[in-house]
Amino acid sequence: MLQSTSRLAIKICGLSTPDTVGAAMRGGATHLGFVHFPKSPRHVEADQLRALAAPVPAHIERVAVLVDPSDEILTELSATQALTALQLHGKESPERAAAIRQRFTIPVWKAISVKTRADIDAAKAYNGAADFLLFDAKTPEGAALPGGMGLRFDWTLLRGAPLSTPWGLSGGLGIDNVAEAIRITGAPLVDVSSGVESAPGIKSVDKIMAFCNAASS
Numbered sequence: 001m002l003q004s005t006s007r008l009a010i011k012i013c014g015l016s017t018p019d020t021v022g023a024a025m026r027g028g029a030t031h032l033g034f035v036h037f038p039k040s041p042r043h044v045e046a047d048q049l050r051a052l053a054a055p056v057p058a059h060i061e062r063v064a065v066l067v068d069p070s071d072e073i074l075t076e077l078s079a080t081q082a083l084t085a086l087q088l089h090g091k092e093s094p095e096r097a098a099a100i101r102q103r104f105t106i107p108v109w110k111a112i113s114v115k116t117r118a119d120i121d122a123a124k125a126y127n128g129a130a131d132f133l134l135f136d137a138k139t140p141e142g143a144a145l146p147g148g149m150g151l152r153f154d155w156t157l158l159r160g161a162p163l164s165t166p167w168g169l170s171g172g173l174g175i176d177n178v179a180e181a182i183r184i185t186g187a188p189l190v191d192v193s194s195g196v197e198s199a200p201g202i203k204s205v206d207k208i209m210a211f212c213n214a215a216s217s
């Protein structure tokens with residue numbers, strides 16, 4: 001889980017190679033994200049995830065990103081013993097999030113798709129059901145993926161929002177805008193995927209390092 005320190009948490013999401021996992025760790029990322037969703041160019045199988053996470057020290061979180069996962073998929077991923085959290089990035093209800101947390105005894109993150117302030121207000125339904133809320137941009141109806149599209153939402157919507165569950169900011173973050181995003185929202189955690197890629201699904205070591213530096217500056 002996100003520790004209650006004043007240090008900014010950084011999650012590099014959609015990692016799929018050892019060299020980019022290494023770059024994220026060297027850059028100071030606190031969280032590494034692994035997408036398990038076959039339609040994604042960032043998809044990693046359970047065995048691949050286990051191998052990628054093997055050299056990661058215990059203090060760095062390993063988060064699986066999932067879209068409406070079945071219990072069968074969750075059982076397979078749990079068996080890797082590589083994960084410290086599950087990020088639900090589909091249409092999982094608060095009841096489903098709570099049930100997953102209880103059955104798999106692991107912290108659950110819920111991605112909240114945001115376009116308007118009402119979307120942020122509605123996230124309170126997950127208080128007590130999810131351990132962490134990740135505010136991400138709403139992707140258009142019919143989009144290929146529910147995340148990882150480089151889309152951002154109006155960050156000022158988060159100003160003054162009464163959030164009682166730990167949270168983070170995602171969606172369209174990059175080297176050139178992450179510092180401004182932190183300034184506007186006060187986000188304790190920032191999450192990036194396509195903003196540190198050279199092509200969809202291809203993470204860049206240089207961009208990961210630059211993002212971590214920009215976020216921490």
Ligand SMILES: O=C(O)c1ccccc1NCC(=O)[C@H](O)[C@H](O)COP(=O)(O)O
Nearest residue numbers: 013040147148149150171172192193194
């Ligand atoms: O990244 C994916 O391919 C993906 C696929 C299915 C569900 C979620 C996915 N990504 C979720 C993330 O956590 C991303 O980091 C987040 O949406 C931000 O992405 P980006 O705007 O590209 O930085």
